[in-house]
Amino acid sequence: MHNHTHTPHWDIFCAVVDNYGDIGVTWRLAKQLAKEYGLAVNLWVDDLASFGHILPALDPKCPTQTFEGVCIKHWDLPLSQDYQPGEVLIEAFACELPPEVLCKITKAHQAGDKVPVWLNLEYLSAEDWVEGCHGLPSLQRSGLKKQFYFPGFTDKTGGLICESDLLATRQRWQESEQRLNYFTQLGLSGIAADDTVISLFSYETASLEALCQHWSQGKQQVHLLVPIGRSLNSLATFIDPQQDLAPGQRFCHGKLAIHLLPMTDQQGYDRLLWSCDVNIVRGEDSFLRAQWAAKPFIWHIYPQEEDYHLIKLEAFMALYCHNLAPEVADAWKALNIGFNQGSQEALLPLWQQVITAHAALTQHAQKWPDEAINDADLATRLVQFVKNS
The missing domain is CATH 3.40.50 (Rossmann fold)
Incomplete structure (x- = not known):
């Protein structure tokens, strides 16, 4: 030895x-x-x-x-x-x-x-x-x-990865209402306190164009915050992919304003998720951070052969929704599935149902982290x- x-x-x-x-x-x-x-x-x-x-x-x-x-x-x-x-x-x-x-x-x-x-x-x-x-x-x-x-x-x-001070830090941030100041720090302009703010970090999907079209024609002002990356490939109708894109640029279409975000470190991305009304996330890391943000979210899961990713999505949604009112759970699950399948027309009434249930989904999202940590x-x-x- x-x-x-x-x-x-x-x-x-x-x-x-x-x-x-x-x-x-x-x-x-x-x-x-x-x-x-x-x-x-x-x-x-x-x-x-x-x-x-x-x-x-x-x-x-x-x-x-x-x-x-x-x-x-x-x-x-x-x-x-x-x-x-x-x-x-x-x-x-x-x-x-x-x-x-x-x-x-x-x-x-x-x-x-x-x-x-x-x-x-x-x-x-x-x-x-x-x-x-x-x-x-x-x-x-x-x-x-x-x-x-x-x-x-x-x-x-x-x-699940969750730093010991994360949830308390997030709660203090949200209670102190720092989001408008944070948007200003990111170089974003024109966002009012009552506007709907959505972060987007997804893969390419036809669902994005359908939702953007819907938001642009709605009554509520919507701000979509997007880092320069793969998501923009699905927004060619709203952003010319041939032009030079830079953080801080804003593209307005009716009631929709698309803001290009600067790339940020992980702490900055957490603050972004904490500050938005809805977060559209992908993969694993941003998916989990969206849960710790305690806000309603859509998970764009990484596509796999024979749609196996949808089985993974269903398994998570079954866990996440078990304490959620059935009608709210059904709408949220259908929205996630539709987004992942690239649905277009079917997505719009589902989005409306989820936004109508935003308060209930937010309340559920605030309770979920303590339950998920186990x-x-x-x-x-x-x-x-x-x-x-």
């Missing part, structure tokens, strides 16, 4: 997919583990340029840099920086670890040295099967054991899981 020492730290490997989703989740987790648990965390990322969109101070050309207590390392091929095994090794979303890392932990295992607790952090799902798969081990050919860590909404899963957030459960391993 060898007794080599190793640096006490955690390593998280993240391959950036779809620009912001995977890195959004792992960056939040790494920050929380460093801040609330005092852990030394290395976050290995293959695409620093995309990461820089949500961490503007990041230098995409610098191979090693530290922010908020987290050491961010460039994951290049072949791996040019030395990996030293720590306490925990997380591959986020089955990203496949670099050969150099697998080789090093395999050699340590064969030599009888201590090896990290090896986890695959999976995607979030509300489906029933998650409880049975959470924590399951997978024995590798090398003899090493990898365990599957599933985030989820029940006490038999890995929990006594412990993901980082807390993860640290305990590692101790038990």
Whole structure:
């Protein structure tokens, strides 16, 4: 038995997919583990340029840099920086670890040295099967054991990412009515206190054009806040995609004003969600932050083959709506399904039903976070899981 020492730290490997989703989740987790648990965390990322969109101070050309207590390392091929095994090794979303890392932990295992607790952090799902798969081990050919860590909404899963002070901070923000000042800070103009404000961070869908047409012809002034990105591909009727677009620009069509947002860091995006009346979000990270914002939302889930994403959507909606009045729940669920299917005409009466029930949906959304946390957030459960391993 060898007794080599190793640096006490955690390593998280993240391959950036779809620009912001995977890195959004792992960056939040790494920050929380460093801040609330005092852990030394290395976050290995293959695409620093995309990461820089949500961490503007990041230098995409610098191979090693530290922010908020987290050491961010460039994951290049072949791996040019030395990996030293720590306490925990997380591959986020089955990203496949670099050969150099697998080789090093395999050699340590064969030599009888201590090896990290090896986890695959999976995607979030509300489906029933998650409880049975959470924590399951997978024995590798090398003899090493990898365990599957599933985030989820029940006490038999890995929990949800939520910083310890987040909900209280959000409540103070909303009670102090800072939203108009925040819109001004973002360079947005012409938004009155009684206007309807909607944030948009979705994939391409025909549903957007239908809703924008509806909003433009309505009686209530609507402001749609959109970062420059994929959502704009569905708004060509309202914004000429050929022109030079810049944050702060505003496009007015009847009662609809479309505002282009500057890219912001994660704290800024949280404040945006807290400040809007309705949030249209996508993927996993923004989907979860919309829930913590305690506002009505539409989830544009990542499309999968044979419409499997709709099964995931249905599973979440069943959980989210179980304490909601049936007529409100039915309208909200139908709106989400219609938006994901690219519905157009069918979407408009559903939108009206949801807006009519806005007060009831907001009240429900305010109660949901405490219920969803289930006594412990993901980082807390993860640290305990590692101790038990």
